[in-house]
Amino acid sequence: MSLLPVAEAQGRLLAMAQPLPDESVAIAQAAGRWTTSDIAARRTQPASDLSAMDGYAIRYADMPGPWRVIGESAAGAAFGGEVKPGEAVRIYTGAVMPDGADTVIVQEDITSADGRITLTGDGPGALGKHIRRAGSDFREGQTLIPAGTALTPRHIALAALAGWGALALPRLPRIAILSSGAELVPPGAACGPDQIPASNSVMLSTMLVGLPCVVEDLGIITDELGALTQAMRSVRDHDIIVSTGGASVGDHDLVKPALEAAGGSIDFWKIRMRPGKPLIAGRLGDALFLGLPGNPVSAYVTAHLFLLPIVRHMAGCPTPLPQMAGARLGAAMPPVGGRDDYVRAELTDGVATPVVSQDSAATFALAQANCLIRRAAGSGAARAGEDAEIITL
Numbered sequence: 001m002s003l004l005p006v007a008e009a010q011g012r013l014l015a016m017a018q019p020l021p022d023e024s025v026a027i028a029q030a031a032g033r034w035t036t037s038d039i040a041a042r043r044t045q046p047a048s049d050l051s052a053m054d055g056y057a058i059r060y061a062d063m064p065g066p067w068r069v070i071g072e073s074a075a076g077a078a079f080g081g082e083v084k085p086g087e088a089v090r091i092y093t094g095a096v097m098p099d100g101a102d103t104v105i106v107q108e109d110i111t112s113a114d115g116r117i118t119l120t121g122d123g124p125g126a127l128g129k130h131i132r133r134a135g136s137d138f139r140e141g142q143t144l145i146p147a148g149t150a151l152t153p154r155h156i157a158l159a160a161l162a163g164w165g166a167l168a169l170p171r172l173p174r175i176a177i178l179s180s181g182a183e184l185v186p187p188g189a190a191c192g193p194d195q196i197p198a199s200n201s202v203m204l205s206t207m208l209v210g211l212p213c214v215v216e217d218l219g220i221i222t223d224e225l226g227a228l229t230q231a232m233r234s235v236r237d238h239d240i241i242v243s244t245g246g247a248s249v250g251d252h253d254l255v256k257p258a259l260e261a262a263g264g265s266i267d268f269w270k271i272r273m274r275p276g277k278p279l280i281a282g283r284l285g286d287a288l289f290l291g292l293p294g295n296p297v298s299a300y301v302t303a304h305l306f307l308l309p310i311v312r313h314m315a316g317c318p319t320p321l322p323q324m325a326g327a328r329l330g331a332a333m334p335p336v337g338g339r340d341d342y343v344r345a346e347l348t349d350g351v352a353t354p355v356v357s358q359d360s361a362a363t364f365a366l367a368q369a370n371c372l373i374r375r376a377a378g379s380g381a382a383r384a385g386e387d388a389e390i391i392t393l
């Protein structure tokens with residue numbers, strides 16, 4: 001079976017999934033999620049001309065005063081009357097400008113006595129000073145947040161000011177993680193010489209932290225066809241099912257047959273990449289199935305290149321694939337074999353230097369890495385200092 005190029009596998013996976021249908025999301029819960037339609041203002045902000053300072057609303061033509069104070073305008077309690085020549089209204093930041101007044105004098109610039117104010121400082125300097133005009137932030141109907149935006153706390157504040165209490169956003173992808181392997185024990189449990197702590201599920205679930213999704217760890221399933229098939233059959237209501245391990249060709253690598261026995265189908269298997277060759281993609285019911293290799297480094301790299309993009313895509317992200325960037329090589333590199341190499345490396349000041357071990361099981365080395373150098377299959381040897389393509393982690 002020929003190996004599928006990475007970009008083709010990514011394209012096929014993204015085509016297998018769609019952004020999920022919208023649900024109504026309270027804006028306090030919307031950060032980190034993507035908009036799939038434009039969000040327009042339902043109100044004008046500010047709704048009226050407001051004072052930007054604590055002071056007195058006056059008519060600029062009356063400068064330099066003095067003025068008789070006829071009332072007060074506070075935020076949430078506007079002055080009902082009109083300011084006539086020689087009159088001022090006590091005003092606070094965020095309060096509506098009273099009719100007739102056109103300028104605010106800050107309180108530091110005046111002296112107040114017996115209901116009158118006198119200018120004792122520099123004064124406002126110009127007509128219209130210290131006023132936030134109605135609509136100066138945005139106007140009703142204006143598009144504020146375009147489709148495809150990842151909502152930040154800044155967008156949440158904007159949406160709230162624009163009159164939204166909830167937004168229609170794609171519902172959260174539900175992801176099930178299944179660890180396959182008779183040798184696996186839960187992290188922290190006693191571990192015999194033929195056992196290994198199951199690190200992939202905690203790694204994957206923490207890679208998904210920060211993405212809008214719901215993750216359920218279905219635990220460890222032994223390498224036994226019946227058990228694996230049963231575990232897959234029991235998966236319900238998930239959008240993505242991810243397994244790790246059992247993806248390769250050994251007699252105990254049973255994810256493919258179990259997926260088929262559970263009623264699922266395989267779309268493709270084996271990618272032209274290192275690490276991560278044995279990746280399986282398919283379907284199980286309405287869910288997309290992703291079988292990642294068991295080796296922790298292979299599982300990490302394939303999750304970065306395939307799982308995270310699908311989750312982003314389902315959650316409405318218009319650019320779900322990892323961003324490529326440029327760097328210089330910090331060391332000479334050998335020619336690349338028949339698979340694209342995703343070399344684990346440390347990026348410092350624009351220089352990417354491979355970590356000491358590129359073994360697919362070398363987790364200590366993986367933890368030193370903060371980028372992947374992508375080297376295309378068949379590339380020749382490279383010298384230190386040459387340009388390289390990287391993905392930051």
Ligand SMILES: Nc1nc2c(c(=O)[nH]1)N[C@H]1C(S)=C(S)[C@@H](COP(=O)(O)OP(=O)(O)OC[C@H]3O[C@@H](n4cnc5c(N)ncnc54)[C@H](O)[C@@H]3O)O[C@H]1N2
Nearest residue numbers: 179181197198199200245246247248253277293294295298
């Ligand atoms: N004859 C061949 N052998 C292998 C091939 C091949 O093409 N021909 N491919 C190799 C490649 S490449 C990879 S990658 C591995 C992946 O194999 P599997 O996906 O079947 O993974 P396992 O065999 O189940 O496990 C591999 C390794 O990872 C450990 N593991 C498994 N699950 C976890 C987990 N949840 N947490 C931590 N570590 C885990 C497992 O104990 C093994 O040591 O196959 C090569 N073989």
Ligand code: MOO
Nearest residue numbers: 275276277298360
């Ligand atoms: O693809 Mo495996 O991940 O080379 O070790």
